[in-house]
Amino acid sequence: MKTTRREFISTGGLLMVYFASPVLALAQYTSPNPGQSGKSHGNEFVDTWIRIESGGKVVISAGKVEFGQGIRTALAQIAAEELDVDFSRIQMTEVDTSYSPDEFYTFSAISIQQSGGRVRKACAQARQILLQLAADELTVTTAGLSVSDGVILDGGQATTANYWSLLEGKNFNAVVPDEVVVKDRKDYTLIGQPIQRLDIPAKVYAQASYLCDMRLPGMVHARLVRPPRTGLSLLRAETDGINSMPGVIKVIRDGSFLAVLAKREQQAVNAAKSLASTCHWQTTVDETNSDNISAWLKTAPAKTYPVTSRSSDKTADVTQTLSAEYSRPFLAHASIAPSSALALWDGNNLSVWSHGQGMYPLRGAIARAVDLKQDQVRCVHVESGGVYGHNGADDAACDAAVCAMSLPGQPVSLQWSRTDEFCGEPLGSAMTVSTQAGLDQHGRIASWKQVVWSGTHSTRPSGPDGAGNLLYAQSKDQPLPSPPLRSIPQPSGGADRNSVPIYVIPEIDVTKHLVEAMPLRVSALRSLGAYANVFAIESFMDELALASKADPFEFRLAHLSDDRASRVLNRLRDQSDWSNRPEGGSGEGWGMGFAKYKNLAAYTAVVIKLQVTDSGDIRLDRAQAVVDAGLVVNPDGVRAQIEGGIVQACSWTLKEQVNYRPGAILSKDWSTYPILTFPEVPDVDVEIIDQGDHAWMGVAEAAQGPTAAAIANAVAHACGVRVRNTPITPNKVNAT
Amino acid sequence: MTIDFTVNGKSVSLNIDPETPLLEVLRNDLELNGPKFGCGLAQCGACSVLLEGRSTRTCVTPVSAVNGMKITTLEGLGNEDHPHPLQLAFIEEQALQCGYCVNSMIISAAALLQSNPNPGNDEIKQALAGNLCRCGAQPRILRAIKRAAAASGGNGS
Ligand code: FES
Ligand code: FES
Numbered sequence: 001m002k003t004t005r006r007e008f009i010s011t012g013g014l015l016m017v018y019f020a021s022p023v024l025a026l027a028q029y030t031s032p033n034p035g036q037s038g039k040s041h042g043n044e045f046v047d048t049w050i051r052i053e054s055g056g057k058v059v060i061s062a063g064k065v066e067f068g069q070g071i072r073t074a075l076a077q078i079a080a081e082e083l084d085v086d087f088s089r090i091q092m093t094e095v096d097t098s099y100s101p102d103e104f105y106t107f108s109a110i111s112i113q114q115s116g117g118r119v120r121k122a123c124a125q126a127r128q129i130l131l132q133l134a135a136d137e138l139t140v141t142t143a144g145l146s147v148s149d150g151v152i153l154d155g156g157q158a159t160t161a162n163y164w165s166l167l168e169g170k171n172f173n174a175v176v177p178d179e180v181v182v183k184d185r186k187d188y189t190l191i192g193q194p195i196q197r198l199d200i201p202a203k204v205y206a207q208a209s210y211l212c213d214m215r216l217p218g219m220v221h222a223r224l225v226r227p228p229r230t231g232l233s234l235l236r237a238e239t240d241g242i243n244s245m246p247g248v249i250k251v252i253r254d255g256s257f258l259a260v261l262a263k264r265e266q267q268a269v270n271a272a273k274s275l276a277s278t279c280h281w282q283t284t285v286d287e288t289n290s291d292n293i294s295a296w297l298k299t300a301p302a303k304t305y306p307v308t309s310r311s312s313d314k315t316a317d318v319t320q321t322l323s324a325e326y327s328r329p330f331l332a333h334a335s336i337a338p339s340s341a342l343a344l345w346d347g348n349n350l351s352v353w354s355h356g357q358g359m360y361p362l363r364g365a366i367a368r369a370v371d372l373k374q375d376q377v378r379c380v381h382v383e384s385g386g387v388y389g390h391n392g393a394d395d396a397a398c399d400a401a402v403c404a405m406s407l408p409g410q411p412v413s414l415q416w417s418r419t420d421e422f423c424g425e426p427l428g429s430a431m432t433v434s435t436q437a438g439l440d441q442h443g444r445i446a447s448w449k450q451v452v453w454s455g456t457h458s459t460r461p462s463g464p465d466g467a468g469n470l471l472y473a474q475s476k477d478q479p480l481p482s483p484p485l486r487s488i489p490q491p492s493g494g495a496d497r498n499s500v501p502i503y504v505i506p507e508i509d510v511t512k513h514l515v516e517a518m519p520l521r522v523s524a525l526r527s528l529g530a531y532a533n534v535f536a537i538e539s540f541m542d543e544l545a546l547a548s549k550a551d552p553f554e555f556r557l558a559h560l561s562d563d564r565a566s567r568v569l570n571r572l573r574d575q576s577d578w579s580n581r582p583e584g585g586s587g588e589g590w591g592m593g594f595a596k597y598k599n600l601a602a603y604t605a606v607v608i609k610l611q612v613t614d615s616g617d618i619r620l621d622r623a624q625a626v627v628d629a630g631l632v633v634n635p636d637g638v639r640a641q642i643e644g645g646i647v648q649a650c651s652w653t654l655k656e657q658v659n660y661r662p663g664a665i666l667s668k669d670w671s672t673y674p675i676l677t678f679p680e681v682p683d684v685d686v687e688i689i690d691q692g693d694h695a696w697m698g699v700a701e702a703a704q705g706p707t708a709a710a711i712a713n714a715v716a717h718a719c720g721v722r723v724r725n726t727p728i729t730p731n732k733v734n735a736t
Numbered sequence: 737m738t739i740d741f742t743v744n745g746k747s748v749s750l751n752i753d754p755e756t757p758l759l760e761v762l763r764n765d766l767e768l769n770g771p772k773f774g775c776g777l778a779q780c781g782a783c784s785v786l787l788e789g790r791s792t793r794t795c796v797t798p799v800s801a802v803n804g805m806k807i808t809t810l811e812g813l814g815n816e817d818h819p820h821p822l823q824l825a826f827i828e829e830q831a832l833q834c835g836y837c838v839n840s841m842i843i844s845a846a847a848l849l850q851s852n853p854n855p856g857n858d859e860i861k862q863a864l865a866g867n868l869c870r871c872g873a874q875p876r877i878l879r880a881i882k883r884a885a886a887a888s889g890g891n892g893s
Binding site for chain 1: 753875
C-alpha cells in the first residue's frame with residue numbers, strides 16, 4: 001500500500017494518515033462530529049457508535065479490537081440485526097482514540113457481553129430516533145412504522161423515507177439511555193447465523209490487512225537491542241562504530257533502552273546485531289530456574305488471599321482422603337507475528353499504530369512514559385498476528401513512540417525480532433496447585449481444599465498509572481515505579497480463576513498465594529489461572545473417580561446440580577461414544593475435562609482420544625467438545641474459537657515450557673520453544689448447544705483448561721501414568 | 737549490484753545490496769503483502785513464496801540467490817476477480833483466525849498440489865509440518881486444502 005505525501009493531512013491538530021487500501025481505509029476514518037455536550041466521543045452518545053453514511057453505509061465504531069476472533073463480524077451482525085439493515089451495509093472502524101468509544105481492553109473473553117450489549121443498545125436507540133424522524137416527516141405516528149433494510153415502511157408499505165434520506169452524514173445528538181427497548185430474540189434473522197468473517201477475503205488475497213502492510217512515505221526502520229532476559233541493566237555499549245554503519249540514522253540509548261534506526265530494515269538488523277555484540281549486561285542472582293520453579297513458588301514471599309470457604313454443619317464421614325499437586329511452567333504467548341508498531345511524531349502530537357489489546361489504556365501509558373499529555377497522543381489499532389493476552393504489543397508501541405520522538409516528521413516502523421519477543425514479552429506465570437479431597441463411604445466428595453501459588457496475571461500498562469509496566473519505562477534512565485502487585489478479585493479472578501470447583505461439595509476451602517516478585521516478567525495469558533486450576537481440578541476429579549471406582553462422566557454428573565452443565569456432559573458422552581471407551585492400559589486413552597469458564601461463562605466439555613506408545617510418545621487422534629455459550633451470535637465464530645483454543649491448549653499441555661536459567665531465557669526461538677506442528681494436531685469436532693434463552697457468553701478462553709485435563713486423563717487411561725506437571729512429555733510418562 | 741528476476745509475471749530489476757533478504761525486497765521495495773516476517777530464522781514459514789514453483793523461505797534467502805528466477809507470491813496466485821482455488825477454499829472454510837500464517841499455508845499447499853493434486857490427510861499434514869499456526873486453525877486449513885484439491889478436480893490447478 002502506497003501512501004503519498006498528498007494524503008497526509010492535518011485534522012484537528014492530529015496528523016491523519018490516509019490509505020488507499022479498502023481494508024485499512026477505516027484506520028483513518030475521520031472523527032464523527034461532537035455529540036451534544038461537545039465532547040467528541042463519550043460512550044454515552046449514539047453518535048460515538050453509529051453513523052449513517054453516504055453510499056448506503058452504516059459505520060459502526062466499537063472499542064473492541066479484532067485479532068482473528070471475529071469480534072468485528074459478530075458486532076456487525078448485532079448492529080445490522082438491531083437496525084434492520086442488510087449486513088453488507090455495515091462497516092466497522094478500527095479502534096482509534098481520536099473517535100472510538102473507550103471500551104478499555106479486548107480481553108477475558110467478554111467482548112460479546114460488553115461491546116455486544118453496548119452496540120445493541122446504541123443501535124436500538126438510533127433506530128427509534130430514525131423512526132421518530134420518519135414519523136415527523138410522514139406525519140404519522142411511529143406505531144405503524146417498521147424498517148426493511150433501512151427503508152421505512154408504513155403499514156408494511158415502503159415509504160419515501162429511509163435512514164439515509166433522514167440522517168445521512170448528520171448527528172443523532174442523543175445519548176443512549178440506560179433502558180432501551182431492543183429487538184425480541186424471536187425476530188432475529190442475523191444473530192445466530194454463521195456469517196462469514198468480514199476480514200478474511202482481504203487476508204487470503206494479500207490485500208493490506210496488517211500493521212506491517214502500512215508503508216508510510218519516508219518511513220525508517222527501528223530494531224532494539226535487548227538483554228537476554230528482562231530486568232537486566234545495560235552496563236556498557238559501544239555505540240560509536242555503529243553510527244557509521246551503512247544506512248544507520250542513529251542509535252538511541254536511554255538507560256538500558258537501546259535502539260537503532262536505519263533507512264532500510266536489514267541495515268537496522270545488522271546494526272542491532274553489531275551493537276548487541278558490544279553490550280555488557282548486568283548479571284543476576286536468582287535461585288530459580290525452569291526446573292525448580294514450581295517448588296520455589298511455594299516458598300516465595302507471597303500475599304495470601306482466601307478465595308472461598310464453605311463449611312457444612314453436618315460433618316461428613318470421610319472414609320478416604322486423597323491429595324495431589326499439579327503445576328504448569330511459564331508459558332509464552334508466542335504469536336507467529338513478533339510485536340511491532342508504527343509511530344509518527346510531528347513535534348506536538350504523537351500517532352501510534354499498534355496491535356495491542358487496548359488503545360485507550362495504551363495511550364495513557366505511553367503519554368506518561370514519554371512525558372506527553374494524553375491528548376497529544378493518538379493510538380490506533382491495526383491487526384497483526386494473534387496476541388492471546390498481554391504480549392509484547394504494548395511495549396513495542398511505546399518503543400516505537402520513543403524512536404519516533406527522536407526523529408520528528410518521520411514515521412518509524414519498529415519490529416521486534418523473534419528473540420526479542422520470547423525474551424521480552426510478559427509470560428503466563430508458572431503456577432502450582434495443590435488439591436485435597438475427602439470421600440465419604442458412598443464415594444461422594446465430602447470436602448475439597450485447594451491452594452494456588454502463582455505470580456500475578458495482570459501487569460498490563462493500563463493508563464498513566466500502569467506506565468511503569470512498559471518495558472521502556474522500566475529500562476529508561478529515570479525508570480517509572482512499578483505499579484503495585486495486582487490481585488484480580490473473584491468472581492473472575494486471576495491466579496484463582498476457576499479455582500473453585502463447580503461441583504456440589506459440602507465443604508470447600510480455596511486459598512491463593514500471590515507471589516510478590518516473580519523471577520521472570522509475567523502477565524495475562526489466555527484464560528489466566530483457569531488453565532492450571534481446571535487442569536488440576538479435572539485431573540483430580542478423575543483421580544477421585546478412580547478411587548470411587550466410578551466412571552469419569554458419572555462421577556461428575558453425580559456432583560452437579562446445574563442442569564446446563566449436566567446437559568453439556570450428557571451430550572458429550574453420547575457424541576464421543578463414551579460407552580465404547582477402550583479398556584484402561586491398552587495404550588489407547590480417552591479422557592475428559594469440563595469447566596464453566598470463570599464459573600460464570602461458557603460451559604465446555606472436552607474428550608481427548610490419544611495413543612501412548614511404548615516409548616511414551618503421545619499421539620493425539622481426536623478432540624471432541626460440546627459447548628453451551630448461551631445465545632450464540634455467530635456459531636461458526638464460536639466453533640472456531642473453541643477449535644483454536646483446543647489446539648493451542650494441546651500445544652501448551654504436551655510441548656510448552658519456557659526454559660531459563662538465572663542469566664537468560666533459553667527459549668528464544670521456535671527451535672527452543674517448539675509448539676504443536678501440523679502433523680501433531682488432532683481432528684477436532686465441536687458441537688454447540690443452542691441456548692438462545694440465555695445471555696450470550698464469551699468462549700475464547702473456555703477450552704484451555706478442559707483440554708489440558710482431558711489430555712492428562714487420557715494419558716492416565718492409556719498407560720496408567722498420572723502426569724501432574726505440564727508439559728506432559730514422553731520423559732514424564734516414562735519416569736513413573 | 738543489479739539483480740533481475742520476475743515476480744508475479746512482472747520483470748524486476750533492482751540495484752541493491754545482494755545480501756538483502758528477499759523478504760525485505762518483496763515487502764519493502766516491491767510493496768507486496770503476501771510474505772510476512774515471522775521469525776527471520778527459516779523456522780515458521782510466514783515468509784514463504786513460490787520460487788520456480790517451490791515453496792521457499794525468503795527471510796533467509798539473499799536477493800542475489802534469485803537472479804534470473806521466477807517468483808510467485810500470494811497476491812500472484814490469485815485475486816478477488818481471479819481467485820486461486822486455495823484462496824476460495826480458505827474463505828469457504830473460514831480457515832484462519834488472525835491469518836498471519838495464511839500466506840505460509842496457502843503457498844506451501846499450492847506447491848503440494850502442483851506435485852500431488854490429490855493428497856491424503858497425512859500427506860497434507862506432512863507437507864505443512866514446518867508451517868506454524870499459533871491460533872490453532874489447522875483443522876480448518878486441512879479442510880480447505882482438501883476442498884481446493886477437490887475443486888480443482890484433483891489436478892492441483
Ligand atoms: S519468517 Fe521466514 S521462516 Fe519464519
Ligand atoms: S491463524 Fe493465526 S497464526 Fe494461523
